[in-house]
Amino acid sequence: MTRTIKVAKMAKSTYYNLIKKWNRPDPDRKWKRRIKFIYHRHSGRFGYRRITDVLQEKGFTVNKKKVLRIMRDLGLKCIVRMKKYKSYKGEIGKAAPNILNRNFRAQKPNQKWVTDITEFKLFGQKLYLSPILDLFNGEIITYTLQSRPTFDLVETMLAQGLKYVNEGDELLIHSDQGWHYRMAQYRRALKEHNITQSMSRKGNCHDNSVMENFFGILKSEFLYLQEFDSIETFKTN
Secondary structure: OOOOOOOOOOOHHHHHHHHHHHHOOOOOHHHHHHHHHHHHHOOOOOOHHHHHHHHHHOOOOOOHHHHHHHHHHHOOOOOOOOOOOOOOOOOOOOOOOOOOOOOOOOOOOOOEEEEOOEEEEEOOEEEEEEEEEEOOOOEEEEEEEEOOOOHHHHHHHHHHHHOOOOOOOOOEEEEOOOHHHHOHHHHHHHHHOOOEEEEOOOOOHHHHHHHHHHHHHHHHHHHOOOOOOOHHHHHHO
């Protein structure tokens, strides 16, 4: 007994449209070449956001969605996987207004500081880094590094940072709405030193994008591509 196989017929218009598409040059061929060049130049450490930034800095008009789509077509994935530490634990203490308002330029040192906490793993152990960055020149004023994100992670960081504040400085310090920055002890220390507190809007990481970018560079260009003998070696580097 023979078995009859039915073959679906394709409309002529569909057939000729497919032929035209196959013979047409790839409209994304130049973008693919540029994206592959940037991706491999940075050893796969750049994701679609940072590749978009590089392209835009070079004068190309392109958005992140297009870069993401092309990277998916090319099978390019960033080798760095960062985990955002979520320090928000509900309405603890008081939230400050977003006074910084994404104005990340400072005219002099100790005018605008930004801070945040990031989490990463090293030798199977979780570590939490809490730095202060001066928006005047991008300098890290001070930092603390601990195995637990307790309040003294931020309290000690602030105490260290206050040593660099001079009389007459009109300083603003900006953070997210994490519980550390909402604690009465933290807010009281700022008030005692006449420091203005500013916070990002809830769930809006772009309000503190300078710190986000710093953490991204730290992890992609240092932490994930260097070898350390121990956690102590990492701390000293």
